Amino acid sequence: MNDFTGAEQFVPPRGGLRGLRAALPDCRGCDLWEHAEHVVPGEGPARARMMLIGEQPGDVEDKEGHVFVGPAGRLLDKALDAAGIVRDEVYLTNAVKHFRYERRGKRRIHKTPAAGHIGACAPWLTAELGIVKPALVVVLGAVAARAVVGTGFKVTEHRGEAIELPDGTPATVTVHPSAVVRSQEFRRDFGLFVEDLRRAVELLRTA
Structure with missing residues (x-):
């Protein structure tokens, strides 16, 4: 694991989501800032009942500075719509910024973030969870699962299930939309992804 200093010293103790967004560009908790064009903050209502957590920004997100606006984001938009979820009503973020x-x-x-990157960036995600206080977290893919559920958790074995994060927050897990974009059986895998999101809607109703 890389010995990064971590983001904790850069996360403001107050100021809400606006304060987090203002502080993020100054983060030097790991080495990824050195070659990135933008840091990419989470986006959505401060009191969103559902939070979706992905892996990291992609090429398009890095260039534009916004979350889920590349190919995976466009697919996510279609899947959210098919599941009856309004994007503007959920909070979208990544485990690594x-x-x-x-x-x-x-x-x-794209190169998968190392464990050191995930750990270094964790204070930002912890702060987002603490501010938004979602009734349900939807974990998108293995990197996000490692960040918020723990190592050793297998998305393929538990996708669509109701689980709890270590702090007790209700959650469910599915694949990252980029996996669906790359799928050789797109129609099937897109349908399964939408089913997982519909399951998340059901879980939110009972949260």
């Missing part, structure tokens, strides 16, 4: 990538020619290829 900067884009980790490797260059191949002119292209920037």
Whole structure:
């Protein structure tokens, strides 16, 4: 694991989501800021009942500075709509706030965040959860699951199930939308993803 200092010293003790967004660009908790174009904060209502947590920004998100606006974000929008979820009513964020990538020619290829990056960035996510206090968290993919559920948790074995985060917050887990974008059986996997989100709506009603 990389020995990063972590983000805790950069997270403001007050100021709500606005304070977090203002402080994020100054974060030097790990090395990802050095090559990123933008830090990408979470977006959505401060009192959203549902929070969706993904892995990290992608190439488009890094360039634009907004969460879930690339190919995976467009697919997520379609899936949310199919599940009856209004994007503007949920809070969207990532476990890691900067884009980790490797260059191949002119292209920037996604590289999975290391455990050190996930740990270093955790104070931001903890702060978001503490401010929003969602009634339900939807965990998108293995990296997000590692960040909020713990190591060793397997998304494929528990997707769609009702679980609890370590702090007791109700949650459910599904794949990251980028996995559906890359799928060789897109129609099937998109349908399963929508089913998981519909299940999340059901869980929210009883949360």
